[in-house]
Amino acid sequence: MSEPTSLRHPIVKAVLSEHQIQRILKAVEDRFEEQVQFLQQLVRADSLRGNEAGVQAIVSNALENRGYEVRSFAIDPARIGRDPAFSPTKFDLKNSTVVVGSKNSRREGGRSLALNAHVDVVPVGTGARWKYEPFSATREGDWLYGRGAGDMKAGLVANLFALDALAGAELDLAGPVQFQSVIEEETTGNGAAMVLAEGFRADAILISEPTGEQLVSANTGVVKFAITVQGMPAHPFEVAAGRSAIDIAIRTIEHLRRLEQEWIAERPNALPNFAEVDNPIALTIGTMSGGEWLASVPSECQLTGRIGFYPGEAASSRAAALEQFLKQAFTSDPLLKGCPEPEIEWVGVKQGGYILAPGSEAEAILKEAHTLADKSEGQLQRFVMPCYLDAAVFSLHGEMTSLVYGPIAENIHAVDERVSLPSLMRVTKAIALFAAAWSGVEARAQ
Numbered sequence: 001m002s003e004p005t006s007l008r009h010p011i012v013k014a015v016l017s018e019h020q021i022q023r024i025l026k027a028v029e030d031r032f033e034e035q036v037q038f039l040q041q042l043v044r045a046d047s048l049r050g051n052e053a054g055v056q057a058i059v060s061n062a063l064e065n066r067g068y069e070v071r072s073f074a075i076d077p078a079r080i081g082r083d084p085a086f087s088p089t090k091f092d093l094k095n096s097t098v099v100v101g102s103k104n105s106r107r108e109g110g111r112s113l114a115l116n117a118h119v120d121v122v123p124v125g126t127g128a129r130w131k132y133e134p135f136s137a138t139r140e141g142d143w144l145y146g147r148g149a150g151d152m153k154a155g156l157v158a159n160l161f162a163l164d165a166l167a168g169a170e171l172d173l174a175g176p177v178q179f180q181s182v183i184e185e186e187t188t189g190n191g192a193a194m195v196l197a198e199g200f201r202a203d204a205i206l207i208s209e210p211t212g213e214q215l216v217s218a219n220t221g222v223v224k225f226a227i228t229v230q231g232m233p234a235h236p237f238e239v240a241a242g243r244s245a246i247d248i249a250i251r252t253i254e255h256l257r258r259l260e261q262e263w264i265a266e267r268p269n270a271l272p273n274f275a276e277v278d279n280p281i282a283l284t285i286g287t288m289s290g291g292e293w294l295a296s297v298p299s300e301c302q303l304t305g306r307i308g309f310y311p312g313e314a315a316s317s318r319a320a321a322l323e324q325f326l327k328q329a330f331t332s333d334p335l336l337k338g339c340p341e342p343e344i345e346w347v348g349v350k351q352g353g354y355i356l357a358p359g360s361e362a363e364a365i366l367k368e369a370h371t372l373a374d375k376s377e378g379q380l381q382r383f384v385m386p387c388y389l390d391a392a393v394f395s396l397h398g399e400m401t402s403l404v405y406g407p408i409a410e411n412i413h414a415v416d417e418r419v420s421l422p423s424l425m426r427v428t429k430a431i432a433l434f435a436a437a438w439s440g441v442e443a444r445a446q
């Protein structure tokens with residue numbers, strides 16, 4: 001790919017003197033031990049869905065101590081189903097809040113910036129399979145282990161300490177900055193949607209998800225579903241009169257696999273980055289539960305899962321297409337004929353995909369910042385992330401330039417999740433330089 005013209009004119013090096021760059025990089029290094037300890041504190045504050053209050057209190061406190069104006073707000077359930085940025089859920093989140101810390105610049109003029117991270121984490125699975133207790137935040141060599149260490153509390157501390165490093169170098173941003181700590185990224189995206197609903201906007205947003213120090217060029221749209229099928233219960237002695245809801249569910253999965261293949265085959269030429277992804281649609285049946293008694297033909301069975309689709313289309317039209325497809329399958333498949341139509345509920349993320357338009361100034365600055373932070377002179381690579389990201393909400397519903405870039409992590413959502421600490425330091429440096437060059441800086445007032 002040819003490089004954007006702006007790259008031929010360094011921006012970071014135009015905004016910052018060599019001396020200032022070195023001071024910022026050193027400021028990150030000087031406080032890195034403290035940064036890792038803060039990350040450990042956040043990982044130990046287990047923040048599974050509905051249990052984010054503890055970690056958000058730590059984050060609010062850290063922001064207040066740094067002089068941010070802090071706002072904390074719950075997700076407004078009345079917006080679900082009315083505001084297209086929100087996805088459906090019935091989960092009660094009244095004890096969980098979104099936290100946003102803001103700082104205004106002393107003078108007007110610099111571009112505004114939002115740094116975003118989510119604090120919610122996914123379940124650990126079987127804790128006994130982990131090398132270290134999943135919320136112990138154990139450090140081993142260059143790695144920090146723990147659920148949420150990589151996805152994405154490391155990114156959160158990178159955002160916080162990147163802004164600290166500017167203060168450490170006695171620089172203030174010349175534009176307003178927001179520090180966003182959201183919930184619900186793993187399930188609905190409604191934390192990000194609520195940030196928009198509360199009126200927060202910025203000229204650019206950077207989300208420090210664990211991307212292996214690469215920049216996300218696009219993601220897929222995602223819809224999450226619960227499909228309930230009904231059979232005909234019966235006693236084994238008259239099994240012929242029954243129809244197993246579990247068998248119907250398995251047949252339903254076979255049809256959905258066919259739909260997955262159809263959607264993969266739509267691979268648009270206009271999205272060349274997707275050529276490198278084997279299965280961007282990634283139909284995933286996450287749970288299946290059915291039956292009532294081990295010796296009865298089961299009456300009901302439920303599947304939950306998610307399916308992706310290429311960017312450029314609204315989630316509602318894909319959801320309708322899936323509903324129509326299953327309706328058709330239940331009328332045309334002889335093995336399903338006569339079964340009641342399946343009940344389909346949308347139970348989580350229902351969001352389109354986004355594409356990061358190439359050639360933006362934000363990307364050019366991040367590219368330069370990345371190289372300056374990485375002593376190996378690595379070049380920033382772009383890649384497709386075929387899953388949901390909160391960047392979709394900010395990009396599609398807030399029309400914001402949304403960069404997703406963060407540290408190297410391994411085994412996210414799996415056993416022995418861990419984040420690379422040298423990578424975390426490099427990313428913190430890159431974010432600090434990016435913020436400084438994006439908004440501009442002025443010497444700190446005494």
Ligand SMILES: [Zn+2]
Pocket residue numbers: 118151152185209210
């Ligand atoms: Zn994440």
